Amino acid sequence: MQNMKVLISGASIAGPALAYWLDRYGCDVTVVEKAPALRTGGQAVDFKGVTHRTVLARMGILEEVRRRQTGGSDQVIVDANGRRLAVMPGEFTGGEIEIPRGDLAALLFERTAHTCEYVFGDSISSLIQTGDGVRVTFERAAPRTFDLVVGADGIHSNVRRLAFGPEEAYVRFLGHYYALAQIDAGEGGQMYNEPGRMVALGGPKAPSFFVFASEPLDYDRYDVEQQRRILLDAYRGGGWRIPEVLAKVAQAPDVYLDSISRVELDRYAEGRVVLLGDAAYGNTLGGFGTGLAVVGAYVLAGELAAARGDHRAGFAGYESAFRGYAKVARQGSAGPFLAPGTRARITMRNWVFKRRLLLRGMLRMTDRFATDIELKDY
Ligand SMILES: Cc1cc2nc3c(=O)[nH]c(=O)nc-3n(C[C@H](O)[C@H](O)[C@H](O)COP(=O)(O)OP(=O)(O)OC[C@H]3O[C@@H](n4cnc5c(N)ncnc54)[C@H](O)[C@@H]3O)c2cc1C
Numbered sequence: 001m002q003n004m005k006v007l008i009s010g011a012s013i014a015g016p017a018l019a020y021w022l023d024r025y026g027c028d029v030t031v032v033e034k035a036p037a038l039r040t041g042g043q044a045v046d047f048k049g050v051t052h053r054t055v056l057a058r059m060g061i062l063e064e065v066r067r068r069q070t071g072g073s074d075q076v077i078v079d080a081n082g083r084r085l086a087v088m089p090g091e092f093t094g095g096e097i098e099i100p101r102g103d104l105a106a107l108l109f110e111r112t113a114h115t116c117e118y119v120f121g122d123s124i125s126s127l128i129q130t131g132d133g134v135r136v137t138f139e140r141a142a143p144r145t146f147d148l149v150v151g152a153d154g155i156h157s158n159v160r161r162l163a164f165g166p167e168e169a170y171v172r173f174l175g176h177y178y179a180l181a182q183i184d185a186g187e188g189g190q191m192y193n194e195p196g197r198m199v200a201l202g203g204p205k206a207p208s209f210f211v212f213a214s215e216p217l218d219y220d221r222y223d224v225e226q227q228r229r230i231l232l233d234a235y236r237g238g239g240w241r242i243p244e245v246l247a248k249v250a251q252a253p254d255v256y257l258d259s260i261s262r263v264e265l266d267r268y269a270e271g272r273v274v275l276l277g278d279a280a281y282g283n284t285l286g287g288f289g290t291g292l293a294v295v296g297a298y299v300l301a302g303e304l305a306a307a308r309g310d311h312r313a314g315f316a317g318y319e320s321a322f323r324g325y326a327k328v329a330r331q332g333s334a335g336p337f338l339a340p341g342t343r344a345r346i347t348m349r350n351w352v353f354k355r356r357l358l359l360r361g362m363l364r365m366t367d368r369f370a371t372d373i374e375l376k377d378y
Contacts, residue, residue, distance in 0.1 A: 001309040002026040007136060007146040009124055010153035011038060013045070013101070014277025014293035016108035018150060019116045020059060021301030029116040030146070032138065034153070036121040038109050040102035041256075043180070043206040044070050045290040046095030049370035052291045053097075055298045061107060068103045070094070075189045075200065077350055080239040086350040088191065091363065095287070104290070124149075127162045129271045148311055149273045150300075152293075155263060156221070157279035163270045171261050176335025177217065178285060179210040179231045179257040183248040192240045193346045198339040199235070199242060208245060210235070211260070211285075211338040219257075227257035260284040260335045268322075269315035276300055281326040285334035291370055292326055302378030325373035 004027045008015045011033035019029045047056065047065070056062040072094020077086045090098075109118070119141060127149060128135040137143045151159025161167055185201035185208045192199050196213035200206075212234045219226050231249060235242050249255065263282045268275050277293035296318075303317030340346045352358055 001305055003028055004148070004309050005133075005146045006030070006148045006150065007032065007124075007134075007144075008150045008152050009033075009157075009159045010151070010277075010279070011035075011109065011118060011120070012105050012152070012154065012277075013108065013290055014279075014297055015150075015152035016105065016112050017059070017294050017297035018152060018276055018301055019112045020108065021297055022304075023112060023115045025301060025305045029112075030119065030144075031112075031116060032119045032122050032124065032141075034121070034123045034158075038102075038105060038120075040106070042101030043209070044094065044098045045101045045104060046072075046098040046287070047291055047294075048095040048097075049291075049367045051295060051371045051373060051375060054375055055295050058298070059111075059294075061111065064107055065097060065099055065104065068107065069097050069099050072098050073189055075191050077191050077193070077353070078240070080192070082190075082240065086353040088353055089359070092353075092359065095366075101290070123158060124162065127159070127273060129273070134272050147272065147309075151273065151275045151279045152277050152297075153279055155261060155278045155282035155284065157275065159273060160265075160275055160279050163273040164265070164275075170263055170265055172264055173216050174260045174262055174284075174333040174335055176211055176213050176260040176333070176339060177230075177234070177257055178260055179212075179227070179255060180206050181208045181210075181228075181231070181249045181252040181256075182254040183208050183245070183252045185245065185248070192242075193339065194238060195343055195346065196339055196341050197235060197238065199238075199240075199245060201241065201245065208249070211335060213335065213339060213341060216259070221258070224255055228252070228255045231255060231257055258284065260333060262286075262329065262333070264330070268319050269311075272311055274300065274311075274315050274318070281329040283329040283331075283333070285338070286329055286332065287334070287366070288328050288369065292329060295325065295373065295375075296322055298375070298378075299373075302376060305378055306376075321373070321376070328369040328372075 006027045008031045072090025075088040122140045126137045133145045134149045151157045188202045198211045200209040300318045304314035307313035
């Protein structure tokens, strides 16, 4: 694949992980990222099982990831009076190796920044596929031609919209929203539920984290004030520490709100354009997104290399080697688990965390999903 020119959209996890492998196989890699600089935010993400560990080891970053790991901590589920009802153990919320998303993105960026070209603060505005390349125009930079274009730009992928069609056809809303607000909620890792809504404070993942059931909402994803109002409305009248938390949310410098949604695509490639990570198989808060992104990057680059850069054979290899593994992202939704709709369901969910055997069974099942692929040694 010497000197093959590849453009990757998105510099979070999937994008830089793929950049690492393609650079190793000899490609000329450019990564374009919409944000003005590497995004440092996000909760902790996690890796589980031997497959994830093997890929990190083959990238030479397993020890560094381990060094930066946060170590899962327990989350205490409380009632309206703050009394302890159950404990969600760290190993359940934090997988085997938990690391802040921003730290992982920075680590992957550091490993690729000196050999790959990174363009921040720009975005692809059009893609025109010709017989021997893809003509790309950007919002800011001059047009360029690449051999291949990869959409690693998340669940609301721009490349998917341009190459496959509008988001509504591929992203299914699963009935809940989640939000993060930058507030000082104290230490402690507590979680509180009312039917259809959950708030977690000072937890292992984020200082404040909200999940609530809702009809689809019409709002601007870049309008923080509108998202703040939606969040305040969704929690009005809540018990426990919710009134105090809402007063802080009203003043918070940053509020982020998004739907819990799942990507449903019947193919990952369209000509010379291919999707990777959440853009192709995202399932918000499903717990597998980061592992799928890193293993997906390994398989996509490996299959392309095995096909000596023939994108038709390489993409077909990626599709057939990976689709079965990514099926875990087609299942389930974190919404009803984190914010059950009735008191009875909240009680049942809490009960699971009091049964060690049941919990162990759930962890074993998670491990099975995370290792359900035979990794080739490309
Ligand atoms: C800021 C942030 C916070 C997150 N927080 C969490 C979290 O707390 N918990 C969790 O489980 N997962 C979180 N995620 C998602 C998690 O990173 C992914 O599920 C998983 O790691 C797969 O990553 P990905 O690289 O495929 O997609 P993502 O991590 O979603 O990255 C997509 C990247 O593409 C960029 N992008 C978007 N549009 C364009 C465009 N038009 N042009 C160029 N670039 C574009 C985005 O800025 C982002 O850097 C977060 C993602 C981001 C970006």
